[in-house]
Amino acid sequence: MKARSLVPILYILFLMLPIYWLVAMSFKTTNEILGGFSLFPQVWTLDNYRVIFTDPTWYWGYFNSISYVTLNTVISLAAALPAAYAFSRYSFMGDKHLFFWLLTNRMAPVAVFALPFFQLYSAVGLFDTYLAVALAHCLFNIPLAVWILEGFMSGIPKELDETAFVDGYSFPRFFTTIFVPTIKAGIGVTAFFLFMFSWVELLLAKTLTAVYAKPIAAVMTRTASSAGYELGLLAAAGVLTIIPGAIVIYFVRNYIAKGFALGRV
């Protein structure tokens, strides 16, 4: 073990401390939490988790979040794939400006745009649906998807396309049966980032939902404030929001670094 490996080890330790504390809290009883400081739970309890798994508001919150995140990932990928292909292969009028304009949409202060978003989605009758959140998250996810995918596609030689066309493939058939499978690592990485940014965003998701599509994170804040100071319950819900992300990272662990390295970042 060399001295230099101390840096990542210390960093990971630093990352894990607050997470550990959240996990520890989630297994403590309310009495223990309010009773004072304890490094480990003195009495292990699953009560906090039991509450979440038996209360429909809670578990529907999870289902809602996962639904709109998945929907957003699918929509963003479907729209971004052809666009990224166009940016990587063709030069057309205004392409550079268009690309920069797409990227600027990450810069809009979401906090203020929340109200117009609410009005917009109410006007088109999508308020409080999965589709509303999924579409709204396209604002920052599609530019990201186009950018990452474009990097991957530029790494694929044009000869692949040309050979396929010479072999008599139509464009849609080439795109779906040859091109997409070729860049599946890139699609995996992109999907990871899309999932990530849609999963962690709350402001728009909260604004655009009321009952039927309310995300888990919003359930958390509301429960926490209405039911008083239930730290244990809050911690358990927090732990459960980390799990889907952790599962996703585990599956793409080998692609994250490699994906970026292949892309033209």
Add this chain to the structure above:
Amino acid sequence: MAKITLDSLRHSYLDAPAGDDDFALKRMDLEWKDGGAYALLGPSGCGKTTLLNIISGLLTPSEGRVLFDERDVTDEPPDRRNIAQVFQFPVIYDTMSVYNNLAFPLRNRGVPEDQVDARVREIAEILDLSNRLRTRASGLGPDDKQKISMGRGLVRNDVNVIMFDEPLTVIDPAQKWKLRSKVKELHQKIGVTMIYVTHDQTEALTFADQVVVMQDGEIVQIGTPVDLFECPRHTFVGHFIGSPGMNILPCEMDGGRATFQGVTVETAGTPAAPAGARTEIGIRPEFVSLGATGIPARVRKAADIGRHTVLDAMAGDVPVSAIIDGAAPEPGSEIHLVFNPAHTRVYADGWLAMQESTT
């Protein structure tokens, strides 16, 4: 400058190599003479780059020693060996100008700035880079980038050896010959030892005085281009060098003479194949001709390559090629092949098996 000696060298990338197969480089003893122009030739994955990295110090061999003159440098790091290496893909410091790229190795060694300047200008002159000293290196073409890599080695006036690891891979065909003759010219001008790794026989044969042919981590032959052509010590060399390569024809030994397809074949000297060995006749297509009598064969096809015709024939079920002058027989016609005895040799288990070889 120095003579480089490899003393019972072996290398394995595994921690605990068991058999011979675990070694990327099999045991070798080799001497590179001071000021020689060597080519290290072999197919991809034969251990060329491993050998190169051991000489430059990027790898420490599992066994054996590396000597520069009589000094043991086996455990010395690359920067203390005074060597230069040009890699397959040009390595340059993108953010620096051409001048600073060339000055970099000297400045790292704390050479005074006035000496650095003189040296950089001198080397830039030799490499035709003088008028581009102030440009940023990242903007240059791959051929100029390779020259810079070379120059970073040459600026040190005590450089022991310059090693080239397939340096022309990314160069345009049009620029290839230019850069190659530049390297050759440099060798003549400054007389530094050069080792040039390649899998391209033309590059190796045109560059080197001595070609070292490797296969499967083993050196199969060292010799001048003419040696390799005329008297391959191993069927691999015969087959790898030449176009088309040497005919390797399975034969029987009968009372010290070789027979192929039932016909006794005259050889250059007396074959000395150990009993039980797999024996083959080696003859280059250049030395096969047509005759009224000889080995019966049937023409498969003939390809006109300008002044000569490459003939593809079947002697029984063994393919034989021949390079002949004049009109080629029609495909399908029956012919007789004659082997020039002075260039016909017998190989046992791949290795040359002759009592006296005429070279």
Add this chain to the structure above:
Amino acid sequence: MKTQNQRGWLFVLPVLILVAFNALVPLMTVVNYSVQETFGDNLFFWHGLGWFEDVLRSERFHAALGRQVLFTATILIIEVPLGVAIALTMPRKGFWVPVCLVLMSLPLLIPWNVVGAMWNIFTLPDIGLLGYFLNNVVGIDYNMTQSPLAAWVTVIVMDVWHWTSLVVLLAYAGLISIPDAYYQAAKIDAASGWAVFRHIQLPKMKRVLTIAILLRFMDSFNIYTEPFVLTGGGPGNSTTFLSIDLVKVALGQFDLGPAAAMSLIYFAFTLLVSWLFYTIMTRDEQ
């Protein structure tokens, strides 16, 4: 080279529609608010550029902008070098690579309000791990709800905790794309560790670092949820960054006009800085 082909537009169309729907309509609404005055009851009056003048002159906006710039500058100064340093010391191959990547990515995948809540629990003076440790073991009087300094430090440490991994991931991706030959050539040239970093690793990471800095700049300039949950902008106004202030104005006081003008000014500011930075960093790539 790329072929000139206007068919590109056809491919970009779905993206264009989706993003324009989400970007242009709300943006126009905000622009609309910013030039009007309302007294409630959905009655609006033309107000010209009045709100813009008011906002640009207001002490409150200056203060929030000042806090925002200080915050963004601080986290960039900490996160970028730290992220690069961690990427440099990470293993390049073997079993530990995925372990490091998975553990380091974890904070990136936690919903932002959970991040705020988690740090709140972590730093509670009496029962939080960090709060308890600082107060009772180290002996510092640490209470975020009372000391602006403590609040500031906590918000910054939280952001470092949350986002440094993004810089690490990007920098690491840049590093592993450097071919071995570069390091070998540097060894032969007797380059020092610093020279290797300065002349090989840093130039190769330039592109990814540009992107990392841009993303961190844009996202930290829009930061809302985490500090809102953690400190609520307090104590006082000490951690009221631009977005928090904006929401206070827009939803708290329902002053839509000034809020809209303020967000446009601040959108323009972000855009300008990003564009300048991007242009300068990519200047010599033809």
